[in-house]
Amino acid sequence: MEIPSGRWLPSYAWTRGSEAVNVRTTLAALSILTLLALPVRTTAQEPSQPFVSIALHDVVDTRAELDEDAITSDRLVALFEWLAGNGWTAISLDDIERARTGAKPLPPRAILITVDDGRQSLYARVYPLALAYRTPIVAAIVGSWMDTPANASVRYGERNLPRTGFISWAQAREMQASGLVEFASHSHALHDVVIANPQGNVLPAAQNLAFANGRYESPAAFRTRIDTDLVRSRERMREELGRAPRAIAWPYGRYNQDALDVATSRGFRFALTLSPAPADAAHPLDIGRFLPTGDPLLGITVANLRFEDPWPAARRVVEVDPARVFDGDAEASNARLGRVIERLVAIGATHVAIDAATLSADGRIDGTWFPTSLLPVRNDVLPRLAAQMRARAGVSVAVRLPHIAVLRTLGDEQRALALYADLARHVPFEAMLLEDVDALGESTASAQDDPADVRARRQASDSAGWRREDAFALQAFRIAERTRSGLELFWLAPSTHPLDRPSGLAELTLVPRGFDAAMLPATPRLDVPLSRRTGLWWTTDSRVDPAALVRAMRAFQVDGGTVFGWRPDDPLSDTPKAAIVAPAFSSRDAPLRRQGP
Template identity: 30%
Template sequence: MNPFRSRLWQVAVLMALALLAPATQASLLVLSYHDIRDDVAAKGDPDAYAVSTTNFAQHLDWLRAHGYQPVSVQAVLDARAGGAPLPARAVLLTFDDGLRSAYTHAFPLLRAYGYPALVAPVTGWLALPTDGTVPYGPRDFTRDDFLTWDQLREMQDSGLVEVGSHSHDLHRGLPGNPFGNQTPAAVTRIWDAARGYESEGAYRTRIAADLQASRDAIARHLDRAPRVIVWPYAAYNDVANALAGDMGMVLSFDLEGRSQQADLGQQGEDSAGQDALGSLARLLIHGNPDVRDLAGELRRDLSLDGVRAIQVDMDYVFDDDPAQTARNVDQLVQRVQDIGPSHVLLQAFADPDGDGAAEALYFPNRHLPMRADLFNRVAWQLRTRAGVRVFAWLPVLGFELADAGLQRELRIASGNPDEIPRLDPGDPRTLAIVGELYADLAANSHFDGLLFHDDAYLRDDEIPGYGDGISARRTAGLVDFTLALQAEAERWRPKLATMRNLFARPVLEPASQAWFAQDLAAFHRAYDLTALMAMPQLEGAGDPERWLRGLVDAVAGTPRGLEKTLFELQTVDWRSGEPIAGETLRAQTRMLRAAGVRHLGYYPDDFPRDHPALPDAREAMSARDFPYLER
C-alpha cells in the first residue's frame, strides 16, 4: 500500500457515514480485506490494512454464529437480475490488490468455512519484473508479495473464488491540478503544465485501455474474463463504469458506505445497451479489528451519527499573490484539523461583491470566468489532510454569465434591487447552462456532496406563471431543478450527498412558503439534509434564544424533522457587520443539542481573523469524542 492509500483511509471511513438513501435494497454486507498475515500487531501495525489470521478466522466464526449467510458474486448478479433473492443477512467477502496472502492465508480458511469470495488483483502488479517494486504501506512490495496466475487459477477452479479486476495500472495517483495534488487515476483529468488538462476524449481512451489490458490479462491466464471491477481507492464515475460494463464487468464495487440494507445498484444500461449495475458499497476492514470491534461496527446505528459542519468562503482563501494563497490554504487546513468538524461546506464560486450570485468560479468551466483553479486543491487537502467530508457549495440560479446578452435574457425581473440576481428556472437554457456548470465542477474536482445555495427561491411576484402559479408546484419545480443538477454532477462524481439551504420563515410561518417557493417537508423528501438558516440576528429576533427554541419546536413537529435538519448558526451579525461573540455560539449550540438537535453548523468561518476563536469553534463544532486537543 502506498502513501496515497494511507491518506485515503480516513476519507473511506468518513464516507461510510454518508446519509444516502439507496434506490434498490437487499440485505447484503460486503467486507473489504487486503492483507491477511500471522504477525499483525493487535493495534498500531505499520500496515493499517493488514488483518491477523486469527482475527480473520474469528470474523468468519462470528458472522456464522450471528446468522450471516455467505453469498457469491453469482448470487448477487442473479438477485439483481430478478432471480433468487439474496438470503437474509447475506455477506460477501472481497480481497483487494492481489496480495499473496489471499492464497496462503485466506483461501485455506475460505475452504474450511465454505465461504465464497471475490479476489481482485491489480494485474499490472502480477507482472512485476524480478527487480520491480510497488510502494505499499511501510515497505516496498516485490513480486513475491503478489499472487501468481497459477494460484489465482487454483482458487478460481475451487468454485469458491471469483476473480475480478482492480485495474491494470490505476492503483496510483496522478497530477490532478496545477498545484501537484496526486488524485486517483481512475477519475482524474491529468494536469500537464504544457498542455493543460486532459480532454474528456483522452481520459476515456486512457481508462478504456487500462481496463482492456486488465480484462485481457485475466481472460488469457484464467480462461475467463472478469465480470467485476473493484475501483482503486473507491474512485470511479459513470463514464468509467460504462466502459467497464462494455467489457463485461457489469458489477462494480466502491467503499462508500456500509449497511445491512445495502444498495444493489442502480438499474441502467451501458453504452452497448446491456443491463449495468451501479457500484456496491463495502465496509473497509482496517486497523486489525478483533471480533468485538467488528461486531461493534456492524451493530452501530449510523443514522444516529451527527453532522458538525463549518461553511467556508473560498474568497477568504484566494489572494492575488499565489504565495499568500498557499499560506491561506495551509492555515485553513490546520484550523479545520484543530476544530475537528465532520464536514466542510466549501464555496466553489466567487462572490466578491457579496450579492449572493457567482461572478466567477474556482474551477474550470464553460460559462463563467475562472477566478482561480482552486476548488479541487482546497477540497483535496481538506479531505486527505484534515479528514473531513467536503460539500461543494454552489448557487442554483444565482449566476452572472460571461455572455451579458444572455444574462439579460435569462435574468429574473425582480421589483426589489436587493434580491440575489438569479436566472429564470423555467427557461430550458438556464437548466442547460447551470447543469453544465455542475458537470464541470464534478469532472474537475473531488468532493463528497453538494450544498445548494440559498439563491434557490422565487418570490410570489417573480415569474408568476412558473408552476402554473401554484405554490406547491413552484416549490416542486425548484426541487426538480436541483435534482437535475445533482444528476449532472453524479455522472462524474457518483453517490453525492445533498444539502439545500432553507430560510427560517417558511418553517416558522407556513404561509410564507409561497413567498419563497420553499417547504421543509419537500426538502426532507428530496435531500439528505436541509441546511436550515437558524440565524436569529439575520431575522431580527429580539430574543435569539426564544426564537431558536421556537424553530426547533417547528422542525421537531415535522416527520423526521430533527433527523434530516442541520441547524446552521451565524457567526457575524450582518446588519451591524460585527462578529457574534464566541460565548453566544457556544451557548446556542449547547441549547440546541439539549433540545435534541442532531446536526449543527455555522457560517462563516473567518479563519484569517480566527473567528470564531479556535476554542469557541472547537467546543461548538468538533465531531471528536473529546475535542480538547493537548498543546
C-alpha cells in the same frame, strides 16, 4: 490500499509528496450479544434482494505488521466462525445473478466476502479458511502488479513492496480451480493517482481528469484512458486464468459515470465500490462494501456489517470563502491555507462548505474558483483547496454554486448544466449545497430512512410540478453526481422551515438563522434519528460574542441537536474565537444528553 467515503469508514484524501494523509475514523462499539438478524427494510424503496459485503485487504499474524487496511488472522478466523455459527451465508456472484433474474432468492443473512489487491495473504491465510468453511470469495487483482517481475517491487500506496508480497498467476489459477475463488479486475494500472490540478495535488485515477503540461485531460481522453486500461485488464486475465473477469472493483472505491459506462461496454456485469451501505442484487453495478480498518474487534465488524446506525452521530459545518485565502501572492496564499486547515482541526469541524464562485452586486456569477470555459476564472484554486482540506484537516467538502445565479448569468440551461459538469470534473467534494429550492421541503424524511432510501427517493423524483429553478437545481446535482459517485445533497432551507422536518430528498437539511446574542433562537426538541439529518446554520460576524454562540450550541444539543455550524468562518481573524467555541463545537465531543423524560 483504499480511499473510502462515507459513514463508518476513515476519510482519506491525497496530497502530493510529503504531505500527510489525515485519517478520521468513527466507529461505535456494540456488544455481539445484542446483534440479531440483518434488519429488514419497510420503506417504499425496499430492496428486492438485500445483502452485505466486506472488503478485506491484507491479513497478518501480529499487530506489529498491521497497516491501515490490514486485519490480524485471529480476527479473520473469528469472523468466519461467527458467520458460520450465526446463520449467515456467504454468497457468490452467481448467487447474486440468480437473485437478480429471479431464479433463486438470496438467503436472509447473505454476505459477499471480497479481498482486494492480491496480497500474498489471500493465498496463505484467506484461501485456507475458504477451503475449510467452503466459503466463496471474490478476489480483485491489479494486472500491472501481477505482471511485475519476481525480483522487482510494487508501488503500493506510498510504499514499495517486494513482488513476493503478492500472489502469482499460478497461485491465482490454483485458487480459481477450487471453485471457491472468483477473480475480479482491480484494473490493470488504475490503482494509482494522477496529478489533478496545477498545484500538484493527486487524486484517484479512475475518477479524476489528469493535469499535465499545463492542460487538463479532456473527458474524451479520460474515457479512452479508462477503456485502454480495462481492455488490457480483461485480456491479461483471460490469458492467465482462461476467462475474462465479469466484476470490476474500483481502485480506492472511486469512479464516475463515464468510467462505469466504459466498464459495462466492455462486458463488466458487477461493480464493487466502497460505499458503506447494504447492497442489492437488483443493482449489481453498485455493490457497496464495508472496509474494516484498524483491525477492529469482532463486535465492531459485525455491527458495521449490519449498518445499524446509518447516519453520522454529529456533523459540524462551517463555510469558507476562497477569496479570504487566495490572492496573487502564491506564498502568502499557501500560508493562509495552512492557517485555515489548522483552524478546521482546532475547532473539530467535520464538513467545510466552500464557495465555488464569486457573485456580483446584481446576483450574477462574475468569476469561478475552478477551471471552465463558460465563465471568467478568477483563480483555479478550488481543486487544491478542497484536496488539501480533505487530506490535512480530515473534513468532507461541500461546494456551494448558487443555481439561480448560474441561470441568471448563463441563461441557457444546457450551458448552466455544463458549468456544474466542469465543477464536478475538477473539484473533489462529497456534498453539494443547494439553496432557494422550496420543492425539497415538500418531501419529509422518515425516521426509518437510511441513506439508500434517500438516494432511491431522489432518483425516483421526476420534479413534476416543481418550479423551473427548483427542477434545474436537482438536474445540476445529478450532473455532479455522475462524476462524484456517492455525492450527498445538503439543502439550505428557508429560515422559517421547521427544524423537525428534514427533507426526504436530502441527506442533510440546514436551517439558517441570524444570531442575536440577546435572544437565542428557540428550537424544538429533536428526536433521533431525524436530529441527525437537520441542523442550525447561524450567520455570524465579528460582533457575535463567542460565549453566546457556545450557549446557543449547548442549548441546541440539549434539545437533541447534533448538526450545526455557521457562515462565514474567518480563520485569518479567528472569528469566532476557536479557543472559546471549540469545546462546544468540536465533533470529538459527545452530544449532551437531555436530563429527565
